[in-house]
Amino acid sequence: xxxxxxxxxxxxxxxxxxxxxxxxxxxxxxxxxxxxxxxxxxxxxxxxxxxxxxxxxxxxxxxxxxxxxxxxxxxxxxxxxxxxxxxxxxxxxxxxxxxxxxxxxxxxxxxxxxxxxxxxxxxxxxxxxxxxxxxxxxxxxxxxxxxxxxxxxxxxxxxxxxxxxxxxxxxxxxxxxxxxxxxxxxxxxxxx
Amino acid sequence: xxxxxxxxxxxxxxxxxxxxxxxxxxxxxxxxxxxxxxxxxxxxxxxxxxxxxxxxxxxxxxxxxxxxxxxxxxxxxxxxxxxxxxxxxxxxxxxxxxxxxxxxxxxxxxxxxxxxxxxxxxxxxxxxxxxxxxxxxxxxxx
Numbered sequence: 001x002x003x004x005x006x007x008x009x010x011x012x013x014x015x016x017x018x019x020x021x022x023x024x025x026x027x028x029x030x031x032x033x034x035x036x037x038x039x040x041x042x043x044x045x046x047x048x049x050x051x052x053x054x055x056x057x058x059x060x061x062x063x064x065x066x067x068x069x070x071x072x073x074x075x076x077x078x079x080x081x082x083x084x085x086x087x088x089x090x091x092x093x094x095x096x097x098x099x100x101x102x103x104x105x106x107x108x109x110x111x112x113x114x115x116x117x118x119x120x121x122x123x124x125x126x127x128x129x130x131x132x133x134x135x136x137x138x139x140x141x142x143x144x145x146x147x148x149x150x151x152x153x154x155x156x157x158x159x160x161x162x163x164x165x166x167x168x169x170x171x172x173x174x175x176x177x178x179x180x181x182x183x184x185x186x187x188x189x190x191x192x
Numbered sequence: 193x194x195x196x197x198x199x200x201x202x203x204x205x206x207x208x209x210x211x212x213x214x215x216x217x218x219x220x221x222x223x224x225x226x227x228x229x230x231x232x233x234x235x236x237x238x239x240x241x242x243x244x245x246x247x248x249x250x251x252x253x254x255x256x257x258x259x260x261x262x263x264x265x266x267x268x269x270x271x272x273x274x275x276x277x278x279x280x281x282x283x284x285x286x287x288x289x290x291x292x293x294x295x296x297x298x299x300x301x302x303x304x305x306x307x308x309x310x311x312x313x314x315x316x317x318x319x320x321x322x323x324x325x326x327x328x329x330x331x332x333x334x
Contacts, residue, residue: 038284038296040257045265045273060254067253093252100263103288126255131248141198149248156251179205182240185247189240 011067016077019084026088033092036063064156082165083147086155090132093154097128127188134187138180145180148173197230204234209241272310276300280308 011032018025043059068085139146144166151162152173159177163170193201204223208216216238224231250258264273264285272282272295280297286307287294295308 036253037257037260038286040254041261041264042273042284044258044261048261048265060251060257063253063257064251089252093256097256097259100260104263126259128252128256128259141193142202152251153248154252156253175206178209178241179202179237181244181248182205182237185240185244186236 015068015081015085015088018088019080026091029088030092030095033067033089034096036067037093037096039063060156068155079165079167082151082155082157082161086151086157089156090150090154094128094132101129130188131184134184137187138183142180144168145176145183148176149180149184152177200230201233201237204230205237205241208234208238277308280306282308 011029014025014029018029040059040063068089135146135149138149147166148162151157151165152159157165159170159173163173166173204220207223208219211219220231220234224234273284275282277297279299279301281300282295282297283305284296285293286296292310295310297306297308298304299306
């Protein structure tokens with residue numbers, strides 16, 4: 001067994017434990033996601049320095065697969081597993097974005113220039129914290145749309161996998177996604 | 193918003209999108225039947241659908257990975273990445289605060305990852321002041 005597949009099996013096991021209420025699994029999983037984030041950031045920086053703007057879809061797919069590999073999951077648990085994995089990814093990634101933003105503001109203690117403050121508030125399209133809040137507002141209006149976003153955007157699932165997890169058709173997933181995306185975009189930009 | 197109202201908005205959004213842009217005004221005139229609030233809401237969603245561009249086009253893991261890369265290359269310590277101090281090759285900035293910064297580094301001798309702490313925010317002058325956490329036992333293996 002390669003180290004890759006054994007670490008994948010470990011993550012899957014931890015996710016299953018978390019789904020059964022084992023809170024210690026979250027503590028173990030968080031550093032694994034962070035490690036993946038740093039590995040990705042490292043790749044992006046290197047590519048950018050080398051002047052590449054490469055398609056990095058394969059890189060992301062590999063990272064998701066490492067963290068969320070459904071092939072180890074028994075069929076009857078798949079739906080629950082997808083949902084949990086996506087919720088967990090959302091939790092860890094949004095937390096990571098929140099502390100990154102906090103650090104950028106100088107840990108809350110240092111003075112920042114107006115320019116810096118604007119940089120922190122900018123890029124709202126890529127602000128996972130603002131998106132998470134908007135997604136919370138969407139969930140209050142329409143649970144299924146928020147689930148579609150959680151599974152696809154945070155969980156990295158394909159349209160087909162999302163459809164399977166929610167027991168709806170792929171067409172429904174696409175429709176829910178497009179309305180959710182438009183609504184979230186407006187919600188985030190109007191809150192600014 | 194009431195559930196019926198939300199469903200109506202959902203339905204109108206998709207029905208309008210299925211039509212050619214030039215047919216949408218006439219369609220909404222008829223479908224909203226004088227309900228200006230509803231009409232504005234549908235129009236706002238259609239506009240957002242067109243403006244959204246690359247919004248949520250990449251998964252969250254990629255967005256956060258790229259944001260992290262950007263923060264690291266923007267920060268004064270971003271230049272530390274890929275540098276070698278002794279037999280430690282710096283891989284990434286893990287965190288920073290008033291007392292200094294912590295890096296993820298590869299111990300090229302023992303072939304393991306370690307956390308490296310710099311006592312001050314590094315400048316070229318202070319780079320050599322990088323201290324390894326817990327000197328006696330060596331850096332913390334990750």
